[in-house]
Amino acid sequence: MTARRLDADxxxxxxxxxxxxxxxxxxxxxxxxxxxxxxxxxxIARRGLSEEVEAAEWALLDGLYEEGEGSTAQLARDIRAGTxxxxxxxxxxDSLRTLLIAELRVRNPRFLASRGVGG
Amino acid sequence: xNETRSSSRPRTLDPGNLxxxxxxxxxxxxxxxxxxxxxxxxxxxxVQENWRIDASxxxxxxxxxxALVLRTDAVARLPMSLDRPREFACIKAAHRAxxxxxxxxxxxxxxxxxxxxxxxxxxxxxxxxxxxxTRDPKLAAFGPALAREIGGQLARIHAIRPPxxxxxxxxxxxxxAVVTAITEMRRALDKxxxxxxxxxFVLSWLMAHKPAPRPVALVHGDFRTGNYLVEDGHxxxxxxxxxxxxxxPREDLGWFSxxxxxxxxxxxxxxxxxxxxxxxxGYNAMADAAIAEDELAFxxxxxxxxxxxxxxxxGQRFLSGGERSLELALTGLMPAEMEFDALEAIAAxxxxxxxx
Numbered sequence: 296m297t298a299r300r301l302d303a304d305x306x307x308x309x310x311x312x313x314x315x316x317x318x319x320x321x322x323x324x325x326x327x328x329x330x331x332x333x334x335x336x337x338x339i340a341r342r343g344l345s346e347e348v349e350a351a352e353w354a355l356l357d358g359l360y361e362e363g364e365g366s367t368a369q370l371a372r373d374i375r376a377g378t379x380x381x382x383x384x385x386x387x388x389d390s391l392r393t394l395l396i397a398e399l400r401v402r403n404p405r406f407l408a409s410r411g412v413g414g
Numbered sequence: 415x416n417e418t419r420s421s422s423r424p425r426t427l428d429p430g431n432l433x434x435x436x437x438x439x440x441x442x443x444x445x446x447x448x449x450x451x452x453x454x455x456x457x458x459x460x461v462q463e464n465w466r467i468d469a470s471x472x473x474x475x476x477x478x479x480x481a482l483v484l485r486t487d488a489v490a491r492l493p494m495s496l497d498r499p500r501e502f503a504c505i506k507a508a509h510r511a512x513x514x515x516x517x518x519x520x521x522x523x524x525x526x527x528x529x530x531x532x533x534x535x536x537x538x539x540x541x542x543x544x545x546x547x548t549r550d551p552k553l554a555a556f557g558p559a560l561a562r563e564i565g566g567q568l569a570r571i572h573a574i575r576p577p578x579x580x581x582x583x584x585x586x587x588x589x590x591a592v593v594t595a596i597t598e599m600r601r602a603l604d605k606x607x608x609x610x611x612x613x614x615f616v617l618s619w620l621m622a623h624k625p626a627p628r629p630v631a632l633v634h635g636d637f638r639t640g641n642y643l644v645e646d647g648h649x650x651x652x653x654x655x656x657x658x659x660x661x662x663p664r665e666d667l668g669w670f671s672x673x674x675x676x677x678x679x680x681x682x683x684x685x686x687x688x689x690x691x692x693x694x695x696g697y698n699a700m701a702d703a704a705i706a707e708d709e710l711a712f713x714x715x716x717x718x719x720x721x722x723x724x725x726x727x728x729g730q731r732f733l734s735g736g737e738r739s740l741e742l743a744l745t746g747l748m749p750a751e752m753e754f755d756a757l758e759a760i761a762a763x764x765x766x767x768x769x770x
Contacts, residue, residue: 329740332740332741332744333740335744336740336743336744339744339747366609367609367611368609370609370611370614371603371609371610371611371614374611374614374615374618375600375614375617375618377618387615388615388757388760388761391611391612391615391753391757392612392754392757392758392761394611394612395612395750395753395754395757396754398750399750399751399754402747402748402750402751403747403748403750403751406751406754409678409680410754410755410758
């Protein structure tokens with residue numbers, strides 16, 4: 296990938312590419328597990344630079360609470376206590392699924408692909 | 415369990431100073447002399463350490479050369495896991511009941527011998543590596559029979575029932591296994607710094623769809639591909655008993671078949687090695703009460719919720735427990751996967767489809 300700006304995204308991309316191409320193959324079998332974890336962490340960090348998860352959280356909360364109110368912690372408490380209004384609780388599973396997809400695009404896109412959810 | 419691997423986690427046993435262990439072992443097994451000729455850290459076990467120990471034993475009932483496994487308490491244990499002496503008591507109970515488990519040899523509660531309490535068992539042959547088992551080119555030939563063997567062993571474990579004098583330390587589920595599990599998971603979620611609304615949703619669903627309980631049995635608690643040994647397509651032993659508890663026998667079957675433990679073989683619901691029907695064939699042939707395939711869905715969803723909770727706790731060990739481990743941090747990102755699977759399964763059940 297050709298980077299247009301030398302920003303965090305471009306640096307992480309370059310570092311991961313070099314790690315995978317030049318460092319991982321040279322590691323001993325014992326070190327390869329650690330090397331693969333580092334590459335994985337760098338890739339997650341790079342994808343995490345996008346604001347998609349935060350946007351998905353706000354979209355979910357805006358559908359449930361008054362504008363500017365509510366938080367994922369509040370939502371977690373309301374679900375456990377069963378205190379979400381009936382009308383709002385109806386589409387909740389689908390909204391939560393949408394949030395999880397946004398999270399998983401950062402955390403593990405290959406998992407999503409394995410579950411038939413495209414990028 | 416022949417794989418060894420380096421680790422950045424702190425170790426207890428020091429391979430450069432094995433004399434205290436050799437002296438303790440000699441006394442524990444009534445030998446004249448024990449020499450330890452090998453000590454390798456085995457792979458697996460983010461919670462505790464497993465070492466392969468080769469011992470040359472002179473005198474006593476175990477005279478000869480033995481390959482052993484030494485299992486230590488971890489530096490930090492998960493709240494729901496048993497300490498080494500209690501896990502060892504469960505292993506002994508299973509061994510007495512004829513379950514395929516490494517023969518328990520000796521246990522040491524004294525922290526000063528190697529730096530932590532530990533237990534010693536005979537080393538079993540075979541591999542526990544999930545990916546090696548699920549990607550074996552011969553899997554199609556041996557998978558169904560292996561799943562039946564596993565089902566049979568589970569039935570044998572579940573035949574151990576309370577009251578049991580040697581397992582008196584295990585609490586009975588109150589009022590039942592589902593409520594106990596959900597209470598435990600909610601308690602863990604309360605301690606986590608990251609709210610997980612999807613997991614709360616799954617727990618509330620489970621509470622609302624709780625099946626009638628079965629008679630309480632000994633439940634392994636972590637019986638999945640990766641925690642049993644396979645050699646030439648056959649089961650050689652069941653590992654990792656630290657989550658053993660009194661519970662509902664269906665917990666183990668649901669955990670085994672949960673979608674998160676199929677290692678890429680998604681269509682082979684029973685641990686990525688065979689179908690649920692294969693697993694239950696073996697189980698029902700040995701069990702005193704048969705379990706039907708459609709009962710498993712609830713317990714697979716419970717299993718997904720449990721693994722999501724444990725993964726979240728592992729992440730907390732990094733976030734607030736001060737354990738600087740990349741492995742724990744990456745595990746802490748995994749709950750979204752199990753939550754997603756649980757939501758998919760719930761959606762399937764609610765529209766009358768079989769769960770994946």
